Amino acid sequence: MDFLNDMALFVEVVKAKGFRGASEVTGIPNSTLSRRISLLEKAIGLRLLHRTTRKVELTEAGQIYFERCKRIVEEARLAHEQLGEMVAQPSGVLRVSLPVDFTVTYLAPLLTEFAGLYPGITFDLDLTPRRVDLVSEPFDVAIRMGESESSQLIARPLASLTSYLYASPHYLEVSGVPDSPGDLEWHQCLSIQKAGTWELNDGVRTISVAVGGRFMVNSVGLIRRLAALDQGIVLMPEEIVANELGNGQLCRVMPEWKGAPMTVYAVTETRLLPAKTQLFIDFLRARLG
Template sequence: MELLNHMAYFVEVVKARSFRGAAEAIGMPNSTLSRKINELEKFIGLRLLHRTTRKIELTEAGQIYYERSRRIIDEARLAHEQLGSLLVQPQGILRISLPADFAVVILAPIIKAFSDNYPGITFDFDLTPRNVDLVSEPYDLAVRMGNLPDSGIIARKLGSLTRSLYASPDYLVQNGSPRNPNDLKDHECICMRQDKSGEWHLQHKEDRIFVKTSGRFQMNSIGMMRRFTSMGAGIALLPDKIVGEDIANNKLIRVLPDWKGEAVTIYALTETRLVPAKTQVFIKFMRKNLSGE
């Protein structure tokens, strides 16, 4: 990269036919520009310019080097311009691994809006909870929630989901409403498999409490938890974003409204930090819509 920069400085000097003119065009001190051309000549091992007090002239080697360098710099500039346009309207197939319930309930409208903004991108979704191998399998990225396994995969935070306690009106009529978090031990609690030993971490302002829960149902599907809860199977810790319709239809009621569960973090996983434009703009769009950035 340093050699390419020095080459670009040399081209500007030749075009301007003076160090002063080139320095003004580049926005660099004249002495610095002169030093960089000296460094280039030392690196090549040949003099490229004849310098006088009034003007500069190309040596024979300088003429050859200028013709080659000018083409290289023009190609580099064109490559940057083309990549810039690609970032504005990226194209190609975007292959994404997504957790099914989360994708259907929350991500689907966001991805639809993204597709409207970027008509050059087509999509291939794999809705699966398994940890796909981003190195050996043909995915551009995976979207995952919660704690991540320790690996060499690059994780970018997209946002987080707040969680609250919910139950159906029928369940609360039959079993009563808990008055404080400790009452949850006497209720049927529907838990995610990821909840360590059925332990819920609840928070109210600065107060935090760990509640040991028990229940007959444990699963790894947010959609299934929401469905079971709305049918009166128990109390569940659910993301607030997915229950709006059930609350409006009086299928779910907020329980212990002063308390919230730990937020669930959403990540975009990629094999490397150097991702193509289609992946860059997707991650940026998801982050904006999931975190409000």
């Protein structure tokens, strides 16, 4: 594909009416320009320029070639400028897979802000607990929480969220306030699994606690709601229970203890992203980070 670059240099030499003028425009030495044009002529098999000490003139073949090349180079320049405009003000449909509760509770204002910055973008948002297939389904990006994806996908970390323990004031009044991680074994603990282990640390110690409860739920939103309805203790990032904390339905339990960090990722199929997708990822990284 080197001949395409040489084609563009040929156009510049003709427009500048010589190698010296073209050198000033392109920043390429005269000798290099002359050698590149000679290689182009050799590849074509025809002389394109008559060279003299004072100027260059087009041959008959060179005139025909110049007229064709000029249009091609101009089209390439316009295409490059159009892509630059897309980066500055991108447009099109942005298809995003998002976690339900984190999006409704925390990302909704950020989505609104991003939409205001880029009015040319429209949004196709899929809020579902399932992990969409970025290879076979038409999504530009998926926002996911938890463990990183397989090496077949590109996962870009956006933020690290810290989980804390929360319960309703009424639940704590009836069941008592736990003083240490070991006390959780005697409480109703709400998690995705009916029985499991919570890893907690206070900055010095890390303790694994076996927890369980009456409810087995596969929805973070329902777990949060059950906690607000006095059904037990949850271990969640503050960003997800922000509304319940604000209205007093939930309060922090054992505030010195916290769970393992939960990473939020932007996952794509490829590193080569359109402007709308790259801007969206950069925006979320700036706001969440």
